[in-house]
Amino acid sequence: MPTVTIGDRTITVEPGTRLVLAIEQAGIAIGHRCGGYARCTTCRVAFAAGEPDEMTAAEYAKLSERGLLGQYRLSCQIVCDRDMVIAEVPMTLASQGWTDTGPAPEPTVTPDPATHPRATLAQG
Incomplete structure (x- = not known):
């Protein structure tokens, strides 16, 4: 079973758990203002280790649009x-002063869970 480490917190999760939900399970109120549809970037994280090589087309498009590609996921x-070891979770309930983190993300990746090598996505 995979482990997710954020700072001094390490949790074990079921394989296939969305990372945003695993971070919440670790007790961190990460933002997901769009509900987990790759539209807002409030759930962005920086990896220290274990970063996947592939990404969804929606993630690639949003990170490229916001100038965050290569810095965050x-x-x-x-x-x-x-x-996975997460180096930074920049947008949390406390750091942003929100009253909530956003609509609850579904258990599975949306909109399209298919992942692709970054080079393939860059070719359009």
Whole structure:
């Protein structure tokens, strides 16, 4: 079973758990203002280790649009299929002063869970 580590917190999750939900399970109120549909980037994270090589087309498009590609990943578009160490969760309930983190993400990646190598996505 994969482990997810954020700071001094490490949790074990079921394989296939969305990373955004795993971070919440670890007790961190990560943002997901769009409900986990790769539209807002509030669930972005920086990896220290275990970053997947592939990404969804929706994640690639949103990170490219916002100038964040190569710096962050969208936790709503990643499933836990390996051990992961998160270096940064920049947008949380406390850090942003929100009254809530956003609509609850569904258990599976949406809109399209298919992942692709970044080079393929860059070719359009």
